[in-house]
Amino acid sequence: xxxxxxxxxxxxxxxxxxxxxxxxxxxxxxxxxxxxxxxxxxxxxxxxxxxxxxxxxxxxxxxxxxxxxxxxxxxxxxxxxxxxxxxxxxxxxxxxxxxxxxxxxxxxxxxxxxxxxxxxxxxxxxxxxxxxxxxxxxxxxxxxxxxxxxxxxxxxxxxxxxxxxxxxxxxxxxxxxxxxxxxxxxxxxxxxxxxxxxxxxxxxxxxxxxxxxxxxxxxxxxxxxxxxxxxxxxxxxxxxxxxxxxxxxxxxxxxxxxxxxxxxxxxxxxxxxxxxxxxxxxxxxxxxxxxxxxxxxxxxxxxxxxxxxx
Numbered sequence: 467x468x469x470x471x472x473x474x475x476x477x478x479x480x481x482x483x484x485x486x487x488x489x490x491x492x493x494x495x496x497x498x499x500x501x502x503x504x505x506x507x508x509x510x511x512x513x514x515x516x517x518x519x520x521x522x523x524x525x526x527x528x529x530x531x532x533x534x535x536x537x538x539x540x541x542x543x544x545x546x547x548x549x550x551x552x553x554x555x556x557x558x559x560x561x562x563x564x565x566x567x568x569x570x571x572x573x574x575x576x577x578x579x580x581x582x583x584x585x586x587x588x589x590x591x592x593x594x595x596x597x598x599x600x601x602x603x604x605x606x607x608x609x610x611x612x613x614x615x616x617x618x619x620x621x622x623x624x625x626x627x628x629x630x631x632x633x634x635x636x637x638x639x640x641x642x643x644x645x646x647x648x649x650x651x652x653x654x655x656x657x658x659x660x661x662x663x664x665x666x667x668x669x670x671x672x673x674x675x676x677x678x679x680x681x682x683x684x685x686x687x688x689x690x691x692x693x694x695x696x697x698x699x700x701x702x703x704x705x706x707x708x709x710x711x712x713x714x715x716x717x718x719x720x721x722x723x724x725x726x727x728x729x730x731x732x733x734x735x736x737x738x739x740x741x742x743x744x745x746x747x748x749x750x751x752x753x754x755x756x757x758x759x760x761x762x763x764x765x766x767x768x769x770x771x772x773x774x775x776x
Contacts, residue, residue: 549749569602577591601628
């Protein structure tokens, strides 16, 4: 092979190498583009399913707020084809303690008893209540082991206490110094409301509140809830028992009329404020909408006082 021939072969080899390199680069870019397109398609599918789940949750709310719908109406659950459904739960908002009414009253005995029930020590309870009171009061003077503006800033918070009644339950999560509550009772906020009347509805109240308010044992509280749940022993089903008078409620709790009267002003068997929770589902996607409604004898048309989404 002459020098010229070798040079030509070398140039052809280089050209071939470049062509192969360009083909490989184009293939790589094409595969990358395909992957990006697949990601975009997947994200669009997720957004579409999320939007549809929200629509289903809204449908459940629309049905549940109709005046003729009862709390166990079969229309409150519906399953469509292709993995779509909505499931609605109607319950009394008075199943929860009103944190603002308690703080405004200055009588935190019910909180002390409830926190003791959740195994907080007296020292821990003092600290928790001090933190709540510092958030709630209008001054900037911290209580012993409480927290005002400076303590919040030192802790890295972007804002201080509200120095006013709680506007949302999320504000309770922002109170500095409540870690012990979250450690010992992670779902403790679910026992509170800012919309309830202040009297706990025994027809919906959880076992913990029944025990603490009525002063009964766990066995009696569980027995009461079993009776309330009806023959199928499941809560929020059509055969649930709704206690309509104090005598029946007292008997179900194993208490005398006098014993019931000792806490009678803290409980109720009827409510004008209701909580509607609607869950829309599309496959594994869920959207939840919670609505608080208030009805009164003077105004039977429900007034919406809160709308929350998650």
